[in-house]
Amino acid sequence: MSHGRLYGIGVGPGDPELLTLKALRILQAVPVVAYQSAVDRESVARSIVAPYLVGHQTEVSFHFPRADDPQAAQPLYAEAIAPVAEHLSAGRDVAVLCEGDPLFYGSFMYLYTRLSDRFATEVVPGVSSPMACASALGIPLSYRNDIFSVLSAALPEDVLATQLLNADAVAIIKLRRHFAKVRSVLHQLSLIPRAQYIERATMRDQQIMPIDQVDSSNVPYFSMILVPSKAHL
Protein backbone atom coordinates (compact mmCIF):
# COMPACT_ATOMS: atom_id res chain seq x y z
CA MET A 1 0.00 0.00 0.00
CA SER A 2 1.38 3.41 -0.86
CA HIS A 3 1.65 6.09 1.76
CA GLY A 4 -0.45 9.21 1.91
CA ARG A 5 0.87 12.63 1.00
CA LEU A 6 1.58 15.30 3.60
CA TYR A 7 0.47 18.83 2.78
CA GLY A 8 1.44 21.88 4.80
CA ILE A 9 -1.21 24.42 3.92
CA GLY A 10 -0.73 28.10 4.65
CA VAL A 11 -4.20 29.45 5.41
CA GLY A 12 -3.11 33.08 5.67
CA PRO A 13 -3.50 35.64 8.43
CA GLY A 14 -7.18 35.32 9.36
CA ASP A 15 -9.59 36.49 6.65
CA PRO A 16 -10.91 33.28 5.02
CA GLU A 17 -10.81 35.09 1.67
CA LEU A 18 -7.02 35.31 1.95
CA LEU A 19 -6.72 31.57 1.39
CA THR A 20 -5.08 30.77 -1.95
CA LEU A 21 -6.89 28.86 -4.67
CA LYS A 22 -4.36 26.06 -4.27
CA ALA A 23 -4.89 25.81 -0.52
CA LEU A 24 -8.65 25.62 -1.08
CA ARG A 25 -8.35 22.92 -3.74
CA ILE A 26 -6.15 20.68 -1.59
CA LEU A 27 -8.15 21.35 1.57
CA GLN A 28 -11.32 20.14 -0.11
CA ALA A 29 -9.70 17.11 -1.75
CA VAL A 30 -7.98 15.41 1.19
CA PRO A 31 -9.62 12.83 3.48
CA VAL A 32 -7.83 14.08 6.62
CA VAL A 33 -7.46 17.64 7.91
CA ALA A 34 -5.09 18.25 10.83
CA TYR A 35 -4.29 21.29 12.95
CA GLN A 36 -2.66 22.30 16.16
CA SER A 37 -5.05 22.99 19.01
CA ALA A 38 -4.83 23.26 22.76
CA VAL A 39 -7.25 20.90 24.51
CA ASP A 40 -9.65 23.61 25.59
CA ARG A 41 -9.42 26.02 22.67
CA GLU A 42 -10.66 26.21 19.13
CA SER A 43 -7.92 26.06 16.51
CA VAL A 44 -7.55 29.43 14.80
CA ALA A 45 -6.36 27.77 11.59
CA ARG A 46 -9.45 25.56 11.57
CA SER A 47 -11.76 28.51 12.19
CA ILE A 48 -10.21 30.30 9.19
CA VAL A 49 -11.07 27.44 6.83
CA ALA A 50 -14.36 26.48 8.50
CA PRO A 51 -16.46 28.02 5.66
CA TYR A 52 -14.79 25.67 3.18
CA LEU A 53 -14.80 22.31 4.96
CA VAL A 54 -16.77 19.78 2.94
CA GLY A 55 -18.24 17.89 5.88
CA HIS A 56 -17.03 14.32 5.45
CA GLN A 57 -13.37 14.69 6.38
CA THR A 58 -11.59 13.17 9.35
CA GLU A 59 -10.19 15.89 11.60
CA VAL A 60 -7.09 15.42 13.73
CA SER A 61 -5.94 17.91 16.30
CA PHE A 62 -2.54 17.78 17.91
CA HIS A 63 -0.85 19.87 20.54
CA PHE A 64 2.79 20.85 20.91
CA PRO A 65 3.54 21.46 24.56
CA ARG A 66 5.21 24.76 25.40
CA ALA A 67 8.91 24.00 25.31
CA ASP A 68 11.43 26.29 26.89
CA ASP A 69 13.96 23.53 26.30
CA PRO A 70 13.38 22.23 22.76
CA GLN A 71 15.78 19.30 23.25
CA ALA A 72 13.85 17.97 26.23
CA ALA A 73 10.59 18.33 24.30
CA GLN A 74 11.65 16.09 21.40
CA PRO A 75 9.79 12.95 22.58
CA LEU A 76 6.66 15.03 23.27
CA TYR A 77 6.73 16.47 19.73
CA ALA A 78 7.08 12.99 18.25
CA GLU A 79 4.13 11.82 20.31
CA ALA A 80 2.03 14.83 19.31
CA ILE A 81 2.32 14.13 15.61
CA ALA A 82 1.87 10.35 15.84
CA PRO A 83 -1.80 10.50 14.74
CA VAL A 84 -0.80 12.38 11.57
CA ALA A 85 1.89 9.80 10.81
CA GLU A 86 -0.64 7.00 11.28
CA HIS A 87 -3.01 8.39 8.67
CA LEU A 88 -0.12 8.87 6.24
CA SER A 89 1.11 5.31 6.84
CA ALA A 90 -2.41 4.05 6.19
CA GLY A 91 -2.36 5.70 2.75
CA ARG A 92 -4.48 8.75 3.52
CA ASP A 93 -3.42 12.25 2.42
CA VAL A 94 -3.31 14.73 5.29
CA ALA A 95 -3.57 18.53 5.00
CA VAL A 96 -2.01 20.26 8.00
CA LEU A 97 -3.47 23.75 8.42
CA CYS A 98 -1.01 26.48 9.30
CA GLU A 99 -1.80 30.09 10.15
CA GLY A 100 0.08 32.44 7.85
CA ASP A 101 2.82 30.57 6.01
CA PRO A 102 3.89 27.05 7.05
CA LEU A 103 7.68 27.50 6.95
CA PHE A 104 7.93 31.05 8.33
CA TYR A 105 7.92 30.97 12.16
CA GLY A 106 5.28 28.26 12.02
CA SER A 107 4.79 25.11 14.05
CA PHE A 108 4.57 23.09 10.82
CA MET A 109 8.36 22.80 11.02
CA TYR A 110 7.89 20.26 13.83
CA LEU A 111 6.01 18.00 11.44
CA TYR A 112 8.13 18.83 8.42
CA THR A 113 11.44 17.92 10.00
CA ARG A 114 10.03 14.64 11.34
CA LEU A 115 7.84 13.42 8.49
CA SER A 116 9.12 14.77 5.16
CA ASP A 117 11.83 12.10 4.86
CA ARG A 118 9.26 9.33 5.27
CA PHE A 119 6.30 10.75 3.35
CA ALA A 120 5.99 12.77 0.14
CA THR A 121 5.45 16.31 1.33
CA GLU A 122 4.23 19.46 -0.37
CA VAL A 123 4.05 22.91 1.20
CA VAL A 124 1.58 25.52 -0.03
CA PRO A 125 2.83 28.99 0.93
CA GLY A 126 0.38 31.41 2.47
CA VAL A 127 -0.05 35.14 3.00
CA SER A 128 2.20 35.92 5.97
CA SER A 129 1.30 38.28 8.79
CA PRO A 130 3.88 41.05 8.20
CA MET A 131 2.43 41.58 4.72
CA ALA A 132 -1.15 41.28 5.96
CA CYS A 133 -0.50 43.81 8.73
CA ALA A 134 1.09 46.28 6.29
CA SER A 135 -1.96 46.02 4.02
CA ALA A 136 -4.39 46.41 6.90
CA LEU A 137 -2.48 49.40 8.25
CA GLY A 138 -2.07 50.88 4.79
CA ILE A 139 1.68 51.42 5.06
CA PRO A 140 4.32 50.53 2.49
CA LEU A 141 6.67 48.36 4.54
CA SER A 142 9.95 48.25 2.63
CA TYR A 143 11.41 49.72 -0.53
CA ARG A 144 14.28 49.29 -2.97
CA ASN A 145 17.44 48.36 -1.01
CA ASP A 146 15.92 48.52 2.49
CA ILE A 147 17.01 46.00 5.09
CA PHE A 148 13.84 44.42 6.50
CA SER A 149 13.99 42.33 9.68
CA VAL A 150 11.54 40.24 11.65
CA LEU A 151 12.25 40.34 15.38
CA SER A 152 10.74 38.29 18.16
CA ALA A 153 9.64 40.39 21.12
CA ALA A 154 11.13 37.67 23.34
CA LEU A 155 14.64 38.88 22.47
CA PRO A 156 16.48 40.76 25.24
CA GLU A 157 16.01 44.51 25.39
CA ASP A 158 19.53 45.36 24.23
CA VAL A 159 19.27 42.98 21.27
CA LEU A 160 15.94 44.50 20.25
CA ALA A 161 17.46 47.98 20.39
CA THR A 162 20.49 46.98 18.33
CA GLN A 163 18.36 45.22 15.74
CA LEU A 164 15.88 48.10 15.48
CA LEU A 165 18.76 50.44 14.71
CA ASN A 166 20.30 47.94 12.28
CA ALA A 167 17.30 47.62 9.94
CA ASP A 168 15.38 50.08 7.76
CA ALA A 169 12.04 48.39 8.40
CA VAL A 170 11.02 45.94 11.10
CA ALA A 171 8.16 43.63 12.06
CA ILE A 172 8.06 42.72 15.77
CA ILE A 173 6.21 39.48 16.43
CA LYS A 174 5.28 37.41 19.50
CA LEU A 175 4.48 40.53 21.51
CA ARG A 176 2.13 39.24 24.19
CA ARG A 177 3.79 39.42 27.62
CA HIS A 178 6.80 41.20 26.07
CA PHE A 179 4.81 44.21 24.90
CA ALA A 180 5.80 46.62 27.69
CA LYS A 181 9.49 45.87 27.12
CA VAL A 182 9.15 46.48 23.38
CA ARG A 183 7.27 49.73 23.91
CA SER A 184 9.97 50.92 26.28
CA VAL A 185 12.68 50.20 23.67
CA LEU A 186 10.70 52.05 21.00
CA HIS A 187 10.43 55.05 23.31
CA GLN A 188 14.17 54.98 24.05
CA LEU A 189 14.92 54.99 20.32
CA SER A 190 12.29 57.67 19.56
CA LEU A 191 10.59 55.23 17.19
CA ILE A 192 7.07 55.58 18.61
CA PRO A 193 5.96 58.08 15.93
CA ARG A 194 6.92 55.65 13.17
CA ALA A 195 5.84 52.40 14.82
CA GLN A 196 2.32 51.04 14.30
CA TYR A 197 0.42 48.45 16.34
CA ILE A 198 -2.25 46.12 15.02
CA GLU A 199 -3.97 43.07 16.46
CA ARG A 200 -5.93 40.33 14.70
CA ALA A 201 -5.10 41.80 11.29
CA THR A 202 -7.70 40.90 8.62
CA MET A 203 -9.88 39.12 11.22
CA ARG A 204 -13.37 40.39 11.98
CA ASP A 205 -12.24 41.90 15.28
CA GLN A 206 -9.13 43.59 13.89
CA GLN A 207 -7.93 46.51 16.01
CA ILE A 208 -5.52 49.31 15.21
CA MET A 209 -4.51 51.66 17.98
CA PRO A 210 -1.71 54.01 19.01
CA ILE A 211 1.04 52.09 20.77
CA ASP A 212 0.71 54.17 23.93
CA GLN A 213 -2.96 53.21 24.23
CA VAL A 214 -2.37 49.46 24.17
CA ASP A 215 -3.11 47.66 27.44
CA SER A 216 0.16 45.82 27.94
CA SER A 217 -1.49 43.25 30.20
CA ASN A 218 -3.86 42.14 27.47
CA VAL A 219 -1.93 41.77 24.20
CA PRO A 220 -3.14 38.83 22.10
CA TYR A 221 -0.97 36.32 20.24
CA PHE A 222 -2.13 37.73 16.92
CA SER A 223 -0.61 41.17 17.27
CA MET A 224 2.32 42.92 15.66
CA ILE A 225 4.25 46.17 15.63
CA LEU A 226 5.51 47.39 12.27
CA VAL A 227 8.24 50.01 11.96
CA PRO A 228 8.01 50.83 8.27
CA SER A 229 10.77 52.24 6.11
CA LYS A 230 11.43 55.96 6.38
CA ALA A 231 11.78 56.28 2.62
CA HIS A 232 9.21 58.45 0.88
CA LEU A 233 9.09 57.85 -2.80
Add this chain to the structure above:
Amino acid sequence: MSHGRLYGIGVGPGDPELLTLKALRILQAVPVVAYQSAVDRESVARSIVAPYLVGHQTEVSFHFPRADDPQAAQPLYAEAIAPVAEHLSAGRDVAVLCEGDPLFYGSFMYLYTRLSDRFATEVVPGVSSPMACASALGIPLSYRNDIFSVLSAALPEDVLATQLLNADAVAIIKLRRHFAKVRSVLHQLSLIPRAQYIERATMRDQQIMPIDQVDSSNVPYFSMILVPSKAHL
Protein backbone atom coordinates in the same frame (compact mmCIF):
# COMPACT_ATOMS: atom_id res chain seq x y z
CA MET B 1 -19.80 61.75 -9.61
CA SER B 2 -18.01 59.63 -7.07
CA HIS B 3 -14.47 58.47 -7.64
CA GLY B 4 -13.44 54.91 -8.34
CA ARG B 5 -11.69 52.75 -5.82
CA LEU B 6 -8.01 51.84 -6.10
CA TYR B 7 -7.08 48.24 -5.35
CA GLY B 8 -3.51 47.02 -4.96
CA ILE B 9 -3.75 43.31 -5.63
CA GLY B 10 -0.96 40.93 -4.63
CA VAL B 11 -1.01 38.18 -7.24
CA GLY B 12 1.63 36.05 -5.53
CA PRO B 13 4.95 34.66 -6.73
CA GLY B 14 4.03 33.14 -10.09
CA ASP B 15 1.78 30.09 -9.88
CA PRO B 16 -1.72 31.36 -10.81
CA GLU B 17 -3.14 29.01 -8.15
CA LEU B 18 -1.35 31.05 -5.47
CA LEU B 19 -3.75 33.94 -6.02
CA THR B 20 -6.01 34.48 -3.01
CA LEU B 21 -9.78 34.15 -3.25
CA LYS B 22 -10.07 37.85 -2.46
CA ALA B 23 -7.66 38.86 -5.22
CA LEU B 24 -9.61 36.74 -7.69
CA ARG B 25 -12.97 38.22 -6.66
CA ILE B 26 -11.80 41.82 -7.02
CA LEU B 27 -9.86 41.12 -10.21
CA GLN B 28 -12.99 39.78 -11.88
CA ALA B 29 -15.27 42.56 -10.59
CA VAL B 30 -13.40 45.71 -11.62
CA PRO B 31 -13.79 47.47 -14.98
CA VAL B 32 -10.10 48.42 -15.21
CA VAL B 33 -7.02 46.25 -14.67
CA ALA B 34 -3.62 47.96 -14.53
CA TYR B 35 -0.07 46.70 -14.33
CA GLN B 36 3.49 47.77 -14.78
CA SER B 37 5.06 46.76 -18.06
CA ALA B 38 8.05 47.80 -20.12
CA VAL B 39 7.08 48.78 -23.66
CA ASP B 40 8.48 45.66 -25.29
CA ARG B 41 7.76 43.06 -22.61
CA GLU B 42 4.79 41.16 -21.30
CA SER B 43 3.83 42.05 -17.74
CA VAL B 44 4.60 39.12 -15.43
CA ALA B 45 1.77 40.12 -13.09
CA ARG B 46 -0.67 40.09 -16.01
CA SER B 47 0.57 36.71 -17.21
CA ILE B 48 -0.04 35.29 -13.71
CA VAL B 49 -3.71 36.32 -13.75
CA ALA B 50 -4.29 35.72 -17.48
CA PRO B 51 -6.32 32.52 -16.83
CA TYR B 52 -8.82 34.54 -14.79
CA LEU B 53 -9.39 37.67 -16.89
CA VAL B 54 -13.03 37.93 -17.86
CA GLY B 55 -12.48 39.45 -21.30
CA HIS B 56 -14.34 42.76 -21.20
CA GLN B 57 -12.04 44.78 -18.96
CA THR B 58 -10.04 47.83 -19.90
CA GLU B 59 -6.33 47.18 -19.45
CA VAL B 60 -3.84 49.90 -18.60
CA SER B 61 -0.11 49.38 -18.59
CA PHE B 62 2.32 51.85 -17.11
CA HIS B 63 6.06 51.97 -16.85
CA PHE B 64 8.28 53.35 -14.11
CA PRO B 65 11.59 54.37 -15.59
CA ARG B 66 14.71 53.02 -13.93
CA ALA B 67 15.63 55.64 -11.38
CA ASP B 68 19.05 55.74 -9.79
CA ASP B 69 18.04 59.13 -8.40
CA PRO B 70 14.47 58.77 -7.05
CA GLN B 71 14.12 62.51 -6.46
CA ALA B 72 14.82 63.34 -10.08
CA ALA B 73 12.37 60.67 -11.20
CA GLN B 74 9.38 62.13 -9.31
CA PRO B 75 7.78 63.87 -12.31
CA LEU B 76 8.25 60.71 -14.41
CA TYR B 77 6.49 58.60 -11.78
CA ALA B 78 3.59 61.04 -11.66
CA GLU B 79 3.31 60.92 -15.43
CA ALA B 80 3.46 57.11 -15.48
CA ILE B 81 0.44 56.72 -13.21
CA ALA B 82 -1.67 59.46 -14.82
CA PRO B 83 -3.80 56.96 -16.80
CA VAL B 84 -4.69 55.13 -13.56
CA ALA B 85 -5.66 58.40 -11.89
CA GLU B 86 -7.84 59.31 -14.88
CA HIS B 87 -9.90 56.13 -14.61
CA LEU B 88 -10.32 56.66 -10.85
CA SER B 89 -11.38 60.28 -11.36
CA ALA B 90 -13.92 59.11 -13.93
CA GLY B 91 -15.49 56.84 -11.31
CA ARG B 92 -14.03 53.52 -12.44
CA ASP B 93 -12.51 51.07 -9.97
CA VAL B 94 -8.96 50.05 -10.87
CA ALA B 95 -7.16 46.88 -9.77
CA VAL B 96 -3.39 47.29 -9.94
CA LEU B 97 -1.69 43.91 -10.24
CA CYS B 98 1.44 43.41 -8.15
CA GLU B 99 3.78 40.42 -8.18
CA GLY B 100 4.10 38.97 -4.69
CA ASP B 101 2.76 41.41 -2.11
CA PRO B 102 1.97 45.04 -3.01
CA LEU B 103 3.61 46.77 -0.03
CA PHE B 104 6.70 44.58 0.37
CA TYR B 105 9.46 45.77 -2.00
CA GLY B 106 6.83 46.35 -4.66
CA SER B 107 6.37 49.12 -7.20
CA PHE B 108 2.78 49.61 -5.99
CA MET B 109 4.22 52.01 -3.41
CA TYR B 110 4.70 54.55 -6.21
CA LEU B 111 0.97 54.54 -6.81
CA TYR B 112 0.01 54.19 -3.17
CA THR B 113 1.95 57.21 -1.96
CA ARG B 114 0.56 59.36 -4.79
CA LEU B 115 -3.06 58.24 -5.02
CA SER B 116 -4.26 56.92 -1.65
CA ASP B 117 -4.94 60.41 -0.26
CA ARG B 118 -7.18 61.24 -3.23
CA PHE B 119 -8.93 57.92 -3.81
CA ALA B 120 -10.27 55.24 -1.50
CA THR B 121 -7.62 52.53 -1.55
CA GLU B 122 -7.59 48.91 -0.49
CA VAL B 123 -4.58 46.61 -0.55
CA VAL B 124 -4.97 42.85 -0.85
CA PRO B 125 -1.85 41.16 0.52
CA GLY B 126 -0.31 38.35 -1.49
CA VAL B 127 2.01 35.39 -1.03
CA SER B 128 5.48 36.91 -0.96
CA SER B 129 8.54 35.43 -2.66
CA PRO B 130 10.64 34.53 0.43
CA MET B 131 7.81 32.28 1.63
CA ALA B 132 7.18 30.89 -1.85
CA CYS B 133 10.89 30.12 -2.29
CA ALA B 134 11.07 28.37 1.09
CA SER B 135 8.10 26.18 0.17
CA ALA B 136 9.50 25.39 -3.28
CA LEU B 137 12.91 24.52 -1.80
CA GLY B 138 11.33 22.59 1.05
CA ILE B 139 13.27 24.35 3.79
CA PRO B 140 11.91 25.75 7.05
CA LEU B 141 13.09 29.35 6.87
CA SER B 142 12.89 30.69 10.41
CA TYR B 143 11.94 29.44 13.87
CA ARG B 144 11.05 30.65 17.32
CA ASN B 145 13.17 33.71 18.17
CA ASP B 146 15.25 33.79 14.97
CA ILE B 147 16.16 37.12 13.45
CA PHE B 148 15.10 37.00 9.80
CA SER B 149 16.33 39.63 7.33
CA VAL B 150 15.66 40.47 3.72
CA LEU B 151 18.74 41.90 2.00
CA SER B 152 19.05 43.46 -1.43
CA ALA B 153 21.96 42.11 -3.42
CA ALA B 154 22.65 45.70 -4.48
CA LEU B 155 24.03 46.46 -1.01
CA PRO B 156 27.82 46.88 -0.79
CA GLU B 157 29.87 43.75 -0.12
CA ASP B 158 30.83 44.72 3.43
CA VAL B 159 27.22 45.54 4.34
CA LEU B 160 26.05 42.20 2.97
CA ALA B 161 28.68 40.39 5.03
CA THR B 162 27.78 42.25 8.22
CA GLN B 163 24.07 41.64 7.72
CA LEU B 164 24.53 37.95 6.90
CA LEU B 165 26.38 37.53 10.19
CA ASN B 166 23.78 39.58 12.05
CA ALA B 167 20.74 37.47 11.18
CA ASP B 168 19.78 33.85 11.82
CA ALA B 169 18.02 33.47 8.49
CA VAL B 170 18.24 35.60 5.35
CA ALA B 171 16.57 36.07 1.98
CA ILE B 172 18.74 37.82 -0.62
CA ILE B 173 16.70 39.50 -3.35
CA LYS B 174 17.43 41.49 -6.52
CA LEU B 175 20.36 39.23 -7.40
CA ARG B 176 20.71 39.70 -11.16
CA ARG B 177 23.96 41.51 -11.96
CA HIS B 178 24.97 41.37 -8.29
CA PHE B 179 25.03 37.58 -8.15
CA ALA B 180 28.81 37.09 -8.41
CA LYS B 181 29.38 39.55 -5.56
CA VAL B 182 26.84 37.79 -3.34
CA ARG B 183 28.33 34.38 -4.09
CA SER B 184 31.77 35.67 -3.18
CA VAL B 185 30.50 36.98 0.18
CA LEU B 186 28.80 33.64 0.90
CA HIS B 187 32.08 31.85 0.18
CA GLN B 188 34.02 34.21 2.45
CA LEU B 189 31.57 33.51 5.28
CA SER B 190 31.50 29.75 4.62
CA LEU B 191 27.75 29.99 4.08
CA ILE B 192 27.62 28.17 0.72
CA PRO B 193 26.64 24.81 2.30
CA ARG B 194 23.61 26.42 3.97
CA ALA B 195 22.59 28.81 1.19
CA GLN B 196 20.12 27.74 -1.48
CA TYR B 197 19.44 29.28 -4.88
CA ILE B 198 16.13 29.20 -6.73
CA GLU B 199 14.81 31.03 -9.77
CA ARG B 200 11.25 31.55 -10.96
CA ALA B 201 9.88 29.85 -7.83
CA THR B 202 6.41 28.30 -8.37
CA MET B 203 6.49 29.24 -12.08
CA ARG B 204 6.42 26.54 -14.75
CA ASP B 205 10.12 26.98 -15.51
CA GLN B 206 11.23 27.00 -11.84
CA GLN B 207 14.90 26.03 -11.40
CA ILE B 208 16.79 24.97 -8.30
CA MET B 209 20.55 24.55 -8.55
CA PRO B 210 23.69 24.59 -6.42
CA ILE B 211 24.97 28.14 -6.07
CA ASP B 212 28.33 27.26 -7.59
CA GLN B 213 26.60 26.05 -10.75
CA VAL B 214 24.68 29.27 -11.40
CA ASP B 215 25.80 31.23 -14.48
CA SER B 216 26.38 34.62 -12.92
CA SER B 217 25.98 36.37 -16.28
CA ASN B 218 22.44 35.08 -16.69
CA VAL B 219 20.58 35.48 -13.38
CA PRO B 220 16.91 36.46 -13.85
CA TYR B 221 14.99 39.07 -11.87
CA PHE B 222 12.87 36.34 -10.29
CA SER B 223 15.65 34.63 -8.36
CA MET B 224 16.57 34.44 -4.70
CA ILE B 225 19.10 32.99 -2.31
CA LEU B 226 17.81 31.75 1.03
CA VAL B 227 20.08 31.15 3.99
CA PRO B 228 17.73 29.29 6.32
CA SER B 229 17.99 29.10 10.08
CA LYS B 230 20.53 26.67 11.52
CA ALA B 231 18.06 25.49 14.16
CA HIS B 232 17.01 21.86 13.95
CA LEU B 233 13.89 21.16 15.91
